[in-house]
Amino acid sequence: MSRLLVIGCVWPEPNSSAAGSRMFQLLQFFKAENYEITFVSAAARSEFAIDLAKLNIASEVVKLNHPSFDEFLKNQQPRLVLFDRFMTEEQFGWRVDKFAPEAVKILDTEDLHFLRKTRTEAYKKNIPAKNLYFDSDVTKREIASIYRCDLSLIISEVEMELLQDSFNIPGQLLHYLPFLLDPISEDKIAELPQFEERKNFISIGNFLHEPNWNAVLQLKENIWPLIREKLSSTQLHIYGAYPSQKVWNLHNEKDGFIVKGRAGDAEKLMQQTRLCLAPIQFGAGLKGKLIQAMQFGTPSITSTVGSEGIAGKLDWNGSICNTPEDFAMAAVKLYTDKDSWNEANKNGYKIINSRFNKNSHSATFSDKINTLIANLTERRQQNFIGKILQHHQHRSTYFMAKFIEEKERKKL
Known part of the structure; x- marks a missing residue:
C-alpha cells in the first residue's frame, strides 16, 4: 500500500467552507485508491474539523521551521505528498525535496490565491484585475510554487486557461480537477x-x-x-x-x-x-x-x-x-x-x-497520477524552470528556517 502525506494549511471543515469540502473529497479519492494516508498541519485543531480517525486516516500536529519534521519525513517516506495551498509548499516543500526526494509533489491550489487577491484589490480600486496580476507578490509566489511541484490541481477551467495563456505554464504541470460529486439519480x-x-x-x-x-x-x-x-x-x-x-x-x-x-x-x-x-x-x-x-x-x-x-x-x-x-x-x-x-x-x-461527475473525474485523475509516478524522472528533467526555483527557494528557506530554529533554541 502506497503512502500519501497531506500537509494541510488548516484542518478540514467540510461543513464550514468549500475548501473544507474539497479536501474531504480528495481524502475520499485517495482512500478509494488504497493509499495509506497521514494528514498533518501546523495549525491548531478545530472543533469543527472532521474526525480523521473515523476515516482511518492518521493525523498529527507538526511544527513550522522545526527539524522534527525532517525525522518525520524520513520515517514516513511517502509515495505522494499533497500540499494544501501554495503556502504549505513554501513552508515544507524544501524539506520534502531533501528528506523524501522520490515523493511525487502535488499542489492543490483550492483556488488561485493571486486571482482572489488581485480581484479583491481591483474591485476596491475599480480597475481591471488583469492590471494587477503580474505585479503582485502573491502571483509570483504562487506561480513559483506551481513550477516547483510535479502536478498542480486546478479547480476551474477559467483558471486553467489563465495559467496557460497568460503565464505560459506547461499543461503537463496542471490538472483540471473540479469538485468530485456523486451523480444525482x-x-x-x-x-x-x-x-x-x-x-x-x-x-x-x-x-x-x-x-x-x-x-x-x-x-x-x-x-x-x-x-x-x-x-x-x-x-x-x-x-x-x-x-x-x-x-x-x-x-x-x-x-x-x-x-x-x-x-x-x-x-x-x-x-x-x-x-x-x-x-x-x-x-x-x-x-x-x-x-x-x-x-x-x-x-x-x-x-x-x-x-x-x-x-x-x-x-x-x-x-x-x-x-x-x-x-x-x-x-x-x-x-x-x-x-x-x-x-x-x-x-x-x-x-x-x-x-462534476465523481466517477469520470476520479478515473482521469487516477490515470494522471499513475503516469506521473511512472515517468517522474523524465518529467522533472523537462521542468527546468522548476529546478531553478527549487534551487533558490531551498537556499532562502533553508537559511531562514535555520535562523528561526537557532532563535528558538536560544530561548530554551
Missing part, C-alpha cells in the same frame, strides 16, 4: 422537495472569506429592499461559519433579513429554501454554495464572477445578473413562476451530473 430527484414545499431565500458562505461578507452587504443594502417591495412576506436567511459582530448587526426581523450564523445542516436548509442568492462581486475558484444549491434542487441567482467555471456551456440553474435591479427582478420572477423555477431546477441537476 432520478430517484434522488423525486425525493427532493418541489416548488410548493419550499419558501424563502437563502444566502450561505463562510464569513472568513471576504467575498461572502461583501455579498451579504450587497444583499442588505442594494438587493433585498427591492425584492421585499414585491414579496413583502418573504424572508432572507443568512447562514455562514464564523460570523463576526458586524454580521450579526445586520439582522432585522422587521425587514425579513434574518442572520442565522453557522448552518447546522446545510443540506436540509437548502432543500427547504426556494431560491439561493449570491451576488458575488470578486473572488476565484468555484463557489461551493452554488454547487450545493444545485445538488439539492435549489435554483440560484448570482453574478458573472459567482457563476465562473461551473456551468460551462450549459444553461444556469436560475439567472446570472450583475446589477441590483436585474438581480432583484430575476429573483422575484423565479420565486413566483413555477414553470421557470422547475426549468432552473432541472438545469442544476444537468450541471452536476455532466460537469
Whole structure:
C-alpha cells in the first residue's frame, strides 16, 4: 500500500467552507485508491474539523521551521505528498525535496490565491484585475510554487486557461480537477422537495472569506429592499461559519433579513429554501454554495464572477445578473413562476451530473497520477524552470528556517 502525506494549511471543515469540502473529497479519492494516508498541519485543531480517525486516516500536529519534521519525513517516506495551498509548499516543500526526494509533489491550489487577491484589490480600486496580476507578490509566489511541484490541481477551467495563456505554464504541470460529486439519480430527484414545499431565500458562505461578507452587504443594502417591495412576506436567511459582530448587526426581523450564523445542516436548509442568492462581486475558484444549491434542487441567482467555471456551456440553474435591479427582478420572477423555477431546477441537476461527475473525474485523475509516478524522472528533467526555483527557494528557506530554529533554541 502506497503512502500519501497531506500537509494541510488548516484542518478540514467540510461543513464550514468549500475548501473544507474539497479536501474531504480528495481524502475520499485517495482512500478509494488504497493509499495509506497521514494528514498533518501546523495549525491548531478545530472543533469543527472532521474526525480523521473515523476515516482511518492518521493525523498529527507538526511544527513550522522545526527539524522534527525532517525525522518525520524520513520515517514516513511517502509515495505522494499533497500540499494544501501554495503556502504549505513554501513552508515544507524544501524539506520534502531533501528528506523524501522520490515523493511525487502535488499542489492543490483550492483556488488561485493571486486571482482572489488581485480581484479583491481591483474591485476596491475599480480597475481591471488583469492590471494587477503580474505585479503582485502573491502571483509570483504562487506561480513559483506551481513550477516547483510535479502536478498542480486546478479547480476551474477559467483558471486553467489563465495559467496557460497568460503565464505560459506547461499543461503537463496542471490538472483540471473540479469538485468530485456523486451523480444525482432520478430517484434522488423525486425525493427532493418541489416548488410548493419550499419558501424563502437563502444566502450561505463562510464569513472568513471576504467575498461572502461583501455579498451579504450587497444583499442588505442594494438587493433585498427591492425584492421585499414585491414579496413583502418573504424572508432572507443568512447562514455562514464564523460570523463576526458586524454580521450579526445586520439582522432585522422587521425587514425579513434574518442572520442565522453557522448552518447546522446545510443540506436540509437548502432543500427547504426556494431560491439561493449570491451576488458575488470578486473572488476565484468555484463557489461551493452554488454547487450545493444545485445538488439539492435549489435554483440560484448570482453574478458573472459567482457563476465562473461551473456551468460551462450549459444553461444556469436560475439567472446570472450583475446589477441590483436585474438581480432583484430575476429573483422575484423565479420565486413566483413555477414553470421557470422547475426549468432552473432541472438545469442544476444537468450541471452536476455532466460537469462534476465523481466517477469520470476520479478515473482521469487516477490515470494522471499513475503516469506521473511512472515517468517522474523524465518529467522533472523537462521542468527546468522548476529546478531553478527549487534551487533558490531551498537556499532562502533553508537559511531562514535555520535562523528561526537557532532563535528558538536560544530561548530554551
